[in-house]
Amino acid sequence: MSGRASNQNMVIRLVVIVVGMFGFGFALVPLYDVFCDVAGINGKTATTAAVYQPNQIDKSRLITVEFLTRTNTGMPWEFQARTKRLKVHPGELTTVEFYVRNPMRTNYIAQAIPSVSPGEAAIFLNKTECFCFNQQPLAAGDEAVMPMSFYVDPQIPADISYFTVQYTLYDVTARADTLDTKDNPYLKRTSATP
Amino acid sequence: MTKPTNTTSHEATIADELALNPDHHEHHEHHIPKGMMRWVLTTNHKDIGTLYLWFAFIMFLVGGAMAMVIRAELFQPGLQIVQPNFFNQMTTVHGLIMVFGAVMPAFTGLANWLIPMMIGAPDMALPRMNNWSFWILPFAFAILLGSLFMEGGGPAFGWTFYAPLSTTYSNDSTGLFVFSVHIMGISSIMGAINVIVTIFNMRAPGMTWMKMPLFVWTWLITAFLLIAVMPVLAGAVTMVLTDKFFGTSFFDAAGGGDPVMFQHIFWFFGHPEVYIMILPAFGIISQIVPTFARKPLFGYASMVYATASIALLSFVVWAHHMFTTGMPVYMEMFFMFATMLISVPTGVKVFNWVATMWRGSMTFEVPMMFALAFIVLFTIGGLSGLMLAITPVDFQYHDTYFVVAHFHYVLVTGAIFSIMAAVYYWLPKWTGRMFNITLAKWHFWCSLVSVNVLFFPMHFVGLAGMPRRIPDYSLQFADFNQWISIGGFAFGLSQLIFLALVIQACRKQGEPVSDRVWDGAHGLEWEIPSPAPYHTFETPPVVK
Numbered sequence: 001m002s003g004r005a006s007n008q009n010m011v012i013r014l015v016v017i018v019v020g021m022f023g024f025g026f027a028l029v030p031l032y033d034v035f036c037d038v039a040g041i042n043g044k045t046a047t048t049a050a051v052y053q054p055n056q057i058d059k060s061r062l063i064t065v066e067f068l069t070r071t072n073t074g075m076p077w078e079f080q081a082r083t084k085r086l087k088v089h090p091g092e093l094t095t096v097e098f099y100v101r102n103p104m105r106t107n108y109i110a111q112a113i114p115s116v117s118p119g120e121a122a123i124f125l126n127k128t129e130c131f132c133f134n135q136q137p138l139a140a141g142d143e144a145v146m147p148m149s150f151y152v153d154p155q156i157p158a159d160i161s162y163f164t165v166q167y168t169l170y171d172v173t174a175r176a177d178t179l180d181t182k183d184n185p186y187l188k189r190t191s192a193t194p
Numbered sequence: 195m196t197k198p199t200n201t202t203s204h205e206a207t208i209a210d211e212l213a214l215n216p217d218h219h220e221h222h223e224h225h226i227p228k229g230m231m232r233w234v235l236t237t238n239h240k241d242i243g244t245l246y247l248w249f250a251f252i253m254f255l256v257g258g259a260m261a262m263v264i265r266a267e268l269f270q271p272g273l274q275i276v277q278p279n280f281f282n283q284m285t286t287v288h289g290l291i292m293v294f295g296a297v298m299p300a301f302t303g304l305a306n307w308l309i310p311m312m313i314g315a316p317d318m319a320l321p322r323m324n325n326w327s328f329w330i331l332p333f334a335f336a337i338l339l340g341s342l343f344m345e346g347g348g349p350a351f352g353w354t355f356y357a358p359l360s361t362t363y364s365n366d367s368t369g370l371f372v373f374s375v376h377i378m379g380i381s382s383i384m385g386a387i388n389v390i391v392t393i394f395n396m397r398a399p400g401m402t403w404m405k406m407p408l409f410v411w412t413w414l415i416t417a418f419l420l421i422a423v424m425p426v427l428a429g430a431v432t433m434v435l436t437d438k439f440f441g442t443s444f445f446d447a448a449g450g451g452d453p454v455m456f457q458h459i460f461w462f463f464g465h466p467e468v469y470i471m472i473l474p475a476f477g478i479i480s481q482i483v484p485t486f487a488r489k490p491l492f493g494y495a496s497m498v499y500a501t502a503s504i505a506l507l508s509f510v511v512w513a514h515h516m517f518t519t520g521m522p523v524y525m526e527m528f529f530m531f532a533t534m535l536i537s538v539p540t541g542v543k544v545f546n547w548v549a550t551m552w553r554g555s556m557t558f559e560v561p562m563m564f565a566l567a568f569i570v571l572f573t574i575g576g577l578s579g580l581m582l583a584i585t586p587v588d589f590q591y592h593d594t595y596f597v598v599a600h601f602h603y604v605l606v607t608g609a610i611f612s613i614m615a616a617v618y619y620w621l622p623k624w625t626g627r628m629f630n631i632t633l634a635k636w637h638f639w640c641s642l643v644s645v646n647v648l649f650f651p652m653h654f655v656g657l658a659g660m661p662r663r664i665p666d667y668s669l670q671f672a673d674f675n676q677w678i679s680i681g682g683f684a685f686g687l688s689q690l691i692f693l694a695l696v697i698q699a700c701r702k703q704g705e706p707v708s709d710r711v712w713d714g715a716h717g718l719e720w721e722i723p724s725p726a727p728y729h730t731f732e733t734p735p736v737v738k
Binding site: 007018022111117 | 395425427
């Protein structure tokens with residue numbers, strides 16, 4: 001019997017499965033994003049600006065939107081939502097503001113990451129402008145007021161009447177492409193720098 | 195002294211043996227290589243099985259010693275003996291060692307010893323790879339244990355190494371942790387490939403699929419689970435490694451990654467992994483119960499199909515470990531019902547064992563005592579698992595001692611008890627002598643009582659809200675925790691009885707046993723002499 005040959009055949013096939021499954025582990029990373037995107041279940045919002053389509057305002061409903069801010073461990077900035085909570089009609093364009101200050105003696109670059117909960121609401125939150133679309137540089141001691149404009153898609157399911165948008169601010173100075181701190185469009189120059 | 199051959203095929207081993215020892219049936223001992231190098235170079239499935247089993251036993255004692263540190267610290271509220279960081283290292287390494295160092299190698303050791311003997315094969319199909327798959331294991335655990343002595347200590351993020359605990363908040367020993375897990379994974383994958391090839395290609399004539407002993411069946415399915423999910427674990431630890439040391443952002447939200455995705459990838463491995471640790475146990479119990487009930491196994495085919503369905507379902511239930519991560523309700527419902535569905539094939543198994551015993555001529559030898567304890571106590575663990583599967587109540591139970599109670603019932607009184615049952619069942623066949631039955635009964639009763647004192651009260655403190663993995667607790671949990679710790683120390687000490695018994699047995703003390711050993715035993719491994727000769731089934735038996 002060709003015992004050894006058939007052993008070798010089988011080993012090769014099994015090793016192919018092993019290598020394939022190792023690859024599958026990594027393939028789970030993009031698959032996860034695609035799946036969450038399609039199903040809209042991860043609380044992640046779009047990373048590019050939406051275009052506002054007026055005259056779709058649903059005056060019969062009011063959605064409460066709450067804004068939370070936090071800074072990641074090791075991120076020394078002050079970060080506050082000027083508006084903590086508001087009620088909007090679906091389809092109505094609203095702008096809220098967030099305040100940041102870099103209290104340190106060095107320049108920092110920040111990236112804000114939004115997260116919506118319940119996660120199902122995320123795909124109904126359309127942002128026409130957001131500071132989270134770009135990295136935000138701030139020179140030592142500077143502060144800024146960063147706007148965020150959004151409207152809630154009128155298609156939002158009837159059982160969602162309240163959702164929370166949380167922004168977490170991460171320090172990405174080390175890994176950021178060098179951005180000129182003067183480029184920041186939201187900058188409110190109050191620091192010593194003229 | 196025979197030198198191990200360079201070839202990997204079993205034919206060569208037989209040819210060598212026939213050449214050197216024409217009358218090999220009478221004088222097996224004469225050509226067994228002597229000394230340390232026998233164990234380093236061996237390609238004999240029985241030697242490698244023995245190595246695996248001893249390694250697993252040593253790791254069981256090492257991991258158990260860590261559990262003793264945990265229970266000593268939790269004997270009283272407040273911090274007495276160890277600092278929180280060291281406590282976290284103990285819970286982490288205890289888990290890793292028990293899963294990858296004790297339970298899995300013990301099952302692989304049993305597979306090595308028993309599968310060739312059960313299917314009438316002379317050895318495993320790939321003996322040289324078999325040697326490798328064992329001998330890289332001690333290095334993996336040397337690296338893992340060595341990391342405890344590094345500055346800042348070893349891994350302290352729990353055996354599940356959730357990001358960002360293992361990426362942002364861990365120390366540099368994480369690199370050692372990752373490499374040791376890689377080596378453990380390679381070892382189990384090689385072991386699994388060997389099992390699959392052996393079972394596919396080396397069954398004796400007439401040993402059809404549906405005649406295979408259930409231990410062989412359950413191991414075959416386990417081996418497929420292993421090659422499917424161990425590579426995913428390897429991928430997960432690799433991502434942790436690159437996130438921590440090479441600036442990738444798989445699990446870092448700031449860089450576009452997602453820490454919750456870590457849990458999905460980990461549990462995609464992790465849930466099949468728990469079946470890897472229990473399916474061979476089902477096989478062992480399905481061998482032992484018919485022997486001492488003196489009836490054939492009830493529902494053999496349904497046992498095979500139940501095992502396969504458990505294995506398939508294990509791939510679609512992983513997110514029940516992460517109900518509290520904020521999944522949408524419909525996904526929680528899916529994972530809840532899929533999880534509950536697993537209790538159907540598991541129930542089939544339990545009822546089949548009970549039906550096998552029904553009106554059987556039962557006797558209660560030590561392996562049977564462990565098997566019966568397994569059936570009762572594993573079912574308790576299964577039922578608490580069913581409770582945990584219910585999404586709304588899981589929000590209360592999540593990360594409490596209730597979970598600790600659940601998985602220790604299925605892993606200690608489940609997997610470990612089945613391994614002990616297996617050792618008592620086949621040890622006389624391996625050594626040719628009956629073990630010390632008095633000691634064995636002491637071991638059984640001490641273990642049975644103490645393991646329940648140890649784990650049962652954990653249900654209560656868990657339901658009352660005591661969180662896991664914390665070195666301190668609220669005062670109201672003090673009494674129960676003292677009981678738990680006393681049970682823990684007693685269970686730990688009881689295992690020293692087992693150690694003494696196994697050492698005695700290996701020194702060939704005790705009454706010689708017959709070839710069949712147990713009068714109700716059936717299967718090819720009971721047809722060969724006791725002790726099992728170094729080489730068996732050079733001429734394949736014919737199975738009718």
